[in-house]
Structures are given as C-alpha cells and as structure tokens.
Amino acid sequence: MKKNTINRWVLLTAASCLMALPAQAFGEVHKLGLSLAITGPTSDAGNPYAKGVEDYFNYVNDTKMLGEDRIDCTIRDDQYNNDVTKRNFEDFLDQGIVFYLNYSTGSTLSLKRDFEEEEMPTIPASFHAGNLEDSNYIFLPIASYSAQAIGLAEYIVKNHKGESAPKVAMFIHPSAFGRGPVEDVEKAVAAGLNMEIVEVVEHGKDLDNTAMLKRLKSKDVQYIISHTVQSPVATMLKDASGLGLVAGSFGEEGKFTFLGAHYTGGNDLVALAGPSSENFYWTTSYIVTSEPGKGAEMQLDLAKKYNRDEKTANSHNYANGMMVAQVATEVIRRAKEKGKEINKETLYEELQNMNGDNAFNPHTTVGPVTYSETDHAGVDTLQLYVVKDGSFKSVGEPFVPEYTAKIE
Numbered sequence: 001m002k003k004n005t006i007n008r009w010v011l012l013t014a015a016s017c018l019m020a021l022p023a024q025a026f027g028e029v030h031k032l033g034l035s036l037a038i039t040g041p042t043s044d045a046g047n048p049y050a051k052g053v054e055d056y057f058n059y060v061n062d063t064k065m066l067g068e069d070r071i072d073c074t075i076r077d078d079q080y081n082n083d084v085t086k087r088n089f090e091d092f093l094d095q096g097i098v099f100y101l102n103y104s105t106g107s108t109l110s111l112k113r114d115f116e117e118e119e120m121p122t123i124p125a126s127f128h129a130g131n132l133e134d135s136n137y138i139f140l141p142i143a144s145y146s147a148q149a150i151g152l153a154e155y156i157v158k159n160h161k162g163e164s165a166p167k168v169a170m171f172i173h174p175s176a177f178g179r180g181p182v183e184d185v186e187k188a189v190a191a192g193l194n195m196e197i198v199e200v201v202e203h204g205k206d207l208d209n210t211a212m213l214k215r216l217k218s219k220d221v222q223y224i225i226s227h228t229v230q231s232p233v234a235t236m237l238k239d240a241s242g243l244g245l246v247a248g249s250f251g252e253e254g255k256f257t258f259l260g261a262h263y264t265g266g267n268d269l270v271a272l273a274g275p276s277s278e279n280f281y282w283t284t285s286y287i288v289t290s291e292p293g294k295g296a297e298m299q300l301d302l303a304k305k306y307n308r309d310e311k312t313a314n315s316h317n318y319a320n321g322m323m324v325a326q327v328a329t330e331v332i333r334r335a336k337e338k339g340k341e342i343n344k345e346t347l348y349e350e351l352q353n354m355n356g357d358n359a360f361n362p363h364t365t366v367g368p369v370t371y372s373e374t375d376h377a378g379v380d381t382l383q384l385y386v387v388k389d390g391s392f393k394s395v396g397e398p399f400v401p402e403y404t405a406k407i408e
Contacts, residue, residue, distance in 0.1 A: 027068025030066075030070070031092075032071060032074070033088065034050070034073055034100075034101040035078045035089060035092075035101075035102060040080045041080040043080075044229060045320075046103060050321060052318040052320060054306075055308070055322070059306075066333060073101075082111075099120075099328050101122070104177065105124075105128040106175065107124075109131065116135065119344060121344060121348045122139065125141075127141070127142060129145065137348065139351055139371055140378055141378045142262075142286070142377070142378055143285055143379060143380055143404075144377060145262070147380075147382065148227075150401045152225050152384075153188060153195060154402060155384060161253075162222075162253075166195045166223055167195075167220050167222055167223070168221065169197070169198050169199045169223075169224045170197065170224075170226075171201050174202040174204075178202065179202075181261070188407055199215075199216065203232045221256070222257065223259065224256050225261075226258065226259065229263045230263070233273070234272035237280065240256055240258070246278070246279065247279060249279065258281070259281040261282075261284075262316075263317075265316070266317070267289065268317070269282075278390075283384050286319045286366070287366060288391075290314075293363075294363045295365070298363055299319050300314075322362075327360065330360050335347060335349075352373055355371060366379070367380060367381030381399065384396060
C-alpha cells in the first residue's frame with residue numbers, strides 16, 4: 001500500500017510540473033504544405049524535388065535545427081492538375097499552414113489571387129517571370145526562365161564565329177511553362193541582342209524529331225535553345241545524333257549546338273540521352289554533384305542519410321527541393337531568433353529582409369539567395385555547364401545576364 005501511495009505522488013508531481021511548463025518548452029509545430037506533380041507530366045522533375053523537400057525537413061527535425069520546434073510539411077501529389085493543386089492549397093489553409101510551396105507555372109498563375117487574398121508567402125518550383133507580375137507573395141527560388149534563356153542567347157552571340165548574326169531556334173514545352181520566356185528573348189533581340197530567332201517549336205510527346213531537325217537545318221539554324229523537361233530534349237538529342245547533326249564543339253558549322261534552361265538538363269538528361277548529350281550546354285543557378293564542393297557534399301550526404309538511390313541523390317531537382325526547404329527553414333530560424341511569433345506575416349517579413357548582410361547562402365546554389373520588397377527572384381546569378389565525358393562541367397564563372405535588366 002505504501003509503495004502505491006508513493007507512485008501516485010510521483011505521478012501527480014510529474015503531472016503538476018508538466019502543467020506548469022510553458023507551451024514553448026515542448027516546442028511548436030510549424031505547418032507547411034507542398035503540392036506538386038510526383039506522378040504525371042513533369043514528374044521526372046517533381047519526384048526528386050519532393051524527396052529533396054521531405055529529406056531536408058526531416059533533417060531539420062532530426063538534428064533539432066530549430067531546437068524543440070518542428071516543421072510539419074504535408075506533401076501531396078497533384079499530378080500537374082491545377083484543380084487538384086487548388087484543393088490541396090485550400091486544405092492546407094484549413095490545417096493552418098504558415099508557408100506554402102507550390103510547383104507548376106500553370107497552378108502558380110492560377111492561384112496567384114488566392115496567395116494575395118490569403119497573404120501567404122509562397123515559393124513555387126516554377127521560375128516563370130510572369131509569376132511575379134501583380135504579385136506580392138510569390139518568391140522565385142532562382143533567376144527566371146526568361147533570364148536563363150536570355151543568358152544562353154547572350155553566350156551564343158558572344159561566342160558565335162560567323163560574320164552574320166547567329167540563327168537560333170527555340171524548342172519549348174507546349175504549355176504556359178514552355179511559352180513563358182519566348183517573348184522576353186524576343187524583347188532582348190529587339191533591344192539589340194544580335195541574333196535571329198528563326199523558329200519557335202512546341203514539341204509533341206515522344207515524337208520523332210527528324211523532320212523538324214531537317215527543316216531547321218535547311219533554314220541554316222545553328223543553335224537550338226530548349227525550354228522544357230529532360231525527356232523531349234533527350235529524344236531530340238538522340239534523333240540529332242542519329243542524323244550526325246550534333247556539334248562536336250560549340251558553334252561547329254553545319255551542325256546544331258544544343259542549349260537548355262534548368263529543367264532540360266542535369267544528370268537526369270545524361271542518363272536519358274547517354275552519349276548523345278555530349279556538348280549539351282545548360283544553365284541553372286544550382287550546383288551539380290559532378291563537381292566537388294560543399295554544396296555537392298551536403299546534397300549527397302542528405303540523400304545517403306535518407307536512403308535515396310543514386311539517381312535521386314545526383315538530381316539537380318533534388319537540390320531544387322532541398323533549397324526551397326532550406327529557405328523556409330531559414331526564415332523560421334531568423335524569426336525565432338528575433339523572438340517573433342512564427343506566422344505567415346513574420347515569415348513574409350523575413351523573406352523581404354533577406355538581402356545585403358542578411359543574404360542567405362544555402363550552398364546548393366551558385367550564388368546567395370536575396371529578396372527585397374522589389375526583388376522576388378532568389379538567386380540572380382547563373383552558371384553555364386556543358387557535358388564532357390558524360391558529366392556536366394562548369395563553363396566560366398557565375399554570371400548575371402545583361403539583357404534581363406535592359407528589357408524591364
């Protein structure tokens with residue numbers, strides 16, 4: 001009897017102590033949401049992206065990066081369907097999210113008014129420049145698709161050996177995502193960038209590109225800038241290789257030099273296209289694991305910790321997902337450090353203050369992440385890479401395209 005009495009006192013005392021502790025002693029749970037295409041169109045990018053987000057937030061919680069606080073990010077597959085994305089976002093609001101991660105260009109444009117009404121800080125996987133028009137709450141992770149395509153065009157103009165202006169075709173995804181940068185590249189040409197856009201091709205799905213390549217060859221096109229995902233680019237490179245039309249060096253006369261923006265390249269393209277990907281030029285603001293460095297080491301270690309396969313571990317879209325999770329974590333950390341309540345308003349403030357001495361270096365990008373009231377593109381610098389002996393290697397130093405500012 002005496003032993004039972006003591007046990008009851010121990011339990012009551014423990015319960016009293018727990019009740020007396022402030023709620024913060026147990027840590028808070030910060031709810032976030034991510035809706036993206038884990039399956040369906042563009043899932044080759046969305047699947048590793050989702051794993052990058054999931055692994056980094058697990059790492060934050062497992063290593064107590066935010067002390068006793070935890071991040072609870074619900075990740076849902078929307079299959080690239082805007083209606084499903086909207087339903088997911090509304091459900092996330094009911095769950096009380098303080099930060100939202102979106103995916104496609106179409107759904108970001110479709111939900112832009114919702115983000116405004118809810119005053120929800122949002123980072124999409126889409127780098128479409130139009131996301132930022134008439135928007136206060138959307139933040140691009142890196143330089144826009146337009147800046148990337150213009151950067152590739154500038155490289156062509158600076159390195160073209162012929163006397164006449166280089167003839168260029170654009171090979172784009174048949175969607176708002178694909179069409180986004182075309183007008184801005186045309187504006188750059190109108191503003192003085194000395195090249196000729198001979199044709200803009202919206203590709204089909206898994207079609208033979210032989211006729212298209214022969215047509216472009218007959219028009220003396222020498223450079224093809226792609227803005228789509230890896231699969232159609234890999235198909236085109238294989239078709240061009242079969243026709244003997246892939247340039248062995250940049251600007252080789254009588255051949256095509258292929259170039260592409262973020263979602264066209266990376267190690268995933270090399271895996272899909274094999275030897276046909278040699279000499280493919282690609283730009284993005286992310287690091288690649290084929291070049292040693294702190295960011296590559298971080299990415300590979302994270303993937304190993306959470307048992308990801310080699311393909312995922314080396315995907316630049318895994319880095320892409322890591323990076324947006326890093327930014328979300330960093331604004332929560334900064335708000336906590338200042339003693340602020342963690343909510344959508346304080347996280348929005350921290351994003352806007354991420355500049356100057358407060359710039360954030362996640363090491364997964366080739367430049368710092370900076371935002372302000374007037375600049376919602378996270379990483380302004382781009383790196384040009386080229387496939388050599390089956391892996392992407394840097395070409396020159398990170399750069400900022402000159403004509404992006406000239407067409408604003």
